[in-house]
Amino acid sequence: MTDVTPLYATVGSNDPARAMAFYGELLGTLGWNKVFDNPAGGAFYGHPNTGMFAVVTPFNEKTATVGNGTMAGFALATNAAVDASKQAAAHADKAADAQSDANKAAAKK
Numbered sequence: 001m002t003d004v005t006p007l008y009a010t011v012g013s014n015d016p017a018r019a020m021a022f023y024g025e026l027l028g029t030l031g032w033n034k035v036f037d038n039p040a041g042g043a044f045y046g047h048p049n050t051g052m053f054a055v056v057t058p059f060n061e062k063t064a065t066v067g068n069g070t071m072a073g074f075a076l077a078t079n080a081a082v083d084a085s086k087q088a089a090a091h092a093d094k095a096a097d098a099q100s101d102a103n104k105a106a107a108k109k
Helices: 016-029 079-108
Strands: 008-012 034-037 042-047 051-056
Touching: 016 042, 016 051, 016 079
Parallel strands: 008 051
Antiparallel strands: 034 042, 042 051
């Protein structure tokens, strides 16, 4: 078998800074750190040998929308890891909201 990425998933975002704040914190708890920034906006996380997840601005430069049935799953070894990721997601959501609010306030100045 050749070297392939076991998981490669992307989600589009209209607010890549907020999305990167959220996913950066959440995926960091899973050991998935930012690998590189996407030149068009967003970032890739993980490692090519273990899986990658990206949050990006859409390639076609149109507004990101909800994909019907779009889903990504992360394999976790224990129920404790699932619970920890849920707690991290709740915390990351609050942190991303705060970052988004700060960005909006700075833009108004």
